[in-house]
Amino acid sequence: MQTPVESPSELALPTRATSDISLGWTTKRRDFLRMLGYGAGAATLGPLLAACGDASGQTAADAARNELLQDEAFWTDVQNMFVLNRDKVYMNIGTAGSMPQVVLDTFATENRRKAEDSGSGYTNLADLRAKVARGFGVDGDELAFSANTSSGMCHAILGIPWREGDVVVTTNHEHGGGNTPLAIAQDRYGIEISRIEMPVGNNQTAATYQSLFDERIRQLKSQGKRVRAVMWSSPTFVTGTMLPIAEIMEVVKAHELISICDGAHLPGMMAYDYGALGVDFMSGAGHKWQCGPGSTGILVMRNKIRPSNPLPLPEWYPIHTSTYVSRPRSTGSQAAFDVAASVTACGSIHTPMFEALGRACEMWDTIGRKKIETYDLALSAYLKERITERWGVNSLYSPKDDPKLVSALTSFNPFRNPADVMNSQKATTFVNRMLSDFSPGFSIRNAGFPVIGYPNNHYGIRISTHVWHDPHDIDRLVDAMWKLSAEMA
Template sequence: MTRSDTVALEAPTAMPMDTSRWTNKRRDFLRMMGYGAGAAALGPMLMACGSSNSATQAETLRAQLVADEAFWTNVQNMFTLNPAKTFMNIGTAGSMPKQTLDLFDTENRKKAAESGNGYSNLLDLRKLAAPGFGVDPDELAFSANTSSGMCHAILGIPWQAGDVVVTTNHEHGGGLTPLNIAKDRYGIEISMIPMPVGNNQTAATYQNLFDERIRSLKAAGKRVRAVMWSSPTYKTGTLLPIAEIMQVVKQHELISIVDGAHLPGMMDYNYGELGMDFMSGAGHKWQCGPGSTGILIMRNKIRASNPLPLPKWYPVHTSSYSTRERTTNGTETFDIAASVTSCGSVHTPMFQALVNACQLWDSIGRKKIETYDLTLSAYLKEKVVERWGIGALYSPKDDPKLCCALTSWNPFRNPADVMDSVKSAAFVSRLQAEYPQGLIIRNSGFEVIGAANQHYAMRVSTHVWHDANDIDALVNAMWDLSGKMA
């Protein structure tokens, strides 16, 4: 579920285009596409999906990216990234825009000059950020990062011995760690679903996997209490479909906990409409806020999107605690997000800067950013298919409900080399060291059904400071390096 975007920047066709640094080949491509003579604006990635001709599909996606290039050049100029490197690991860390850096510096100096404290639940800032995520201020808390938010969500639930939490075998430690604490402390059980990988999946595939596992556990007499999943999985970039899994959650009347580390700043989601109980995301990745910031969405009222009673929950790290029972209707009883945000004196400039980045995203248009990120990723996937074949992809490409801006694949000419962790790490290092673009990506290890050992694939993040040329350079360099390492 997405909202319509709000583009406060000028429309791309109204912006002057700086072509001084472009190659002749690039200018020829623009002339071929008719840029400036009625070329279509950037269209959704979905328009190109489903074609069996990956070369044609790639050309279509590239044309969409080029058609809006002037707009994104203006966006790219908002950042201070080192031009000697190409940063394609936003899934680990983003970069603050210049205006956010300036505000952070100003507020830090003001705080130092006035000997300011941070005793606050930051309601004024939460009011500014919440609309961009489709929730009310009492439902949006600021946390230290995704892992912090997952600890708040999971360890605040009053578990009983024998409660079962259904999750996957592709989860991050940020979610698995508090689950394991709850296992040892309260006696809960963790049931992991093995995740299929690659393009031969649909949203229904994952929806059915969760439904079948829950039904199987119930048939065995187990008390299933909650479902926890990553959307997307950080290992393969598979966007486990929130709306479809939420249908399963509501049918079985369960608590829903989403590790959405990569969602804020990448996807334009209305969390009130999606209806999950908890979604923990990062402020410092795709949202491009400072480090040590996160966003925790906490359902705090009954909406049509989720008519289930609100789960009992207690704060575990706070200076704010209400003993009142939570609401049974559409009006909150108290500000539950304050209990997460307020814990002693917080460093307010960090969250002022985070909100500044959120407002910048709102002004650009979250839908526009999502569309651009996904189109870059779709173009990358098609280029991967052209060089390595569709079997090399661990990320889905043809079901748009499963696609995000993380792309994972096996780059090795000998496919079995993907199980060599040392060789995989060397690939990442050499890609940055031996190619002039200074390409920075990461690898990730994960289980593959039927494989004897973990696979260590390459994972690439495509975001607002990239363009089609960056992807072309990446694919060419990775293809060249895979030949050298064959």
């Protein structure tokens, strides 16, 4: 949005008690706070994703745009909570998000308090973890604060006592944050890694992935292999395909395996109930879509038996901690100990970072995680439809029609000569020129990945749509990309 930045005092949500919630706010702002849920009669965002074409000739993109604009005032207020430079349109949240003013204020306050009191960092932040955990559908003993997604993946993977010959089934579209600890486990313990080749584009469904994982596991078992775990990304960082967690978990439970999800982009984008999903480990970022400080992450660790996953808890040991409990894990519905504390506490930690992350999570819970998910996905759906209108549906690496596979990441081939997408230098030039050649410039990125049937990686252009964007931003983006693709043809 190109609206003027207002003063920080008007932008910030109250940091603590809500008893005097309207203090310092205009009438419009007080109305907005009631919409956020502080007062009676909180507003509910409409089902934007239900937008589709109709008999009047309105396209699916037009309908999605109209639905988004109905709540423009609401999201303008949300967008004005951020301090982003208005000379650029930041559409690379998949790499880094932005702290809103209220989170910056919390970070500054907590840093000063720590300095004034010479504060200790020897804590596992149990109270803060319990508060944040509610927004993710788990208990405090199941939510750890980590340094980032990669850190959480190291905790999850390298804490498992692997045996030589154990097989981990994963994909060929994984991030280094998961690939690196797998490689360490391969060299250190002698595990085997079996990679599934990932399809791309719109011609795929959730059932596709359920079958791919199930068939690979059955194939390995028929060869006498000891399959121990499944590791996957939801969504993949290269194409934005949301590998369907619920469907993959059905396969995991049927084969009695450990489940490890690289969910770098999930916190702050998707409103998932991890207790209901039953994943053993989900590692996500605090600094991307959740808009917390850098060097913060969220690691969800299954720590009790729920109907969602009746399998025994996997054996696991902390690898980077100053908190260790030497006792067996729970075999029932109650936790045996706070397993997440062992990830969070390692010597003296910088508590202001995690207090600020907790404030960002509180802000998301106040607005409504489902509301944010719906808006993000609606923006993404609108972008995908506009890309399809200009470049054709075959230009998409991201699926758009199966709702179980969509995320707020969109990856596509912008080049008039489709083969140019295999030229990494040209893809990088496209990204650089989108920032330098337009006013405002667009911050996006490319990502390289293998595509079935091609000898070389494709370097798709990846775009992130989040709460500080609106349909106008997407319109300008698509027009700019179309113009640049013609110039680079």
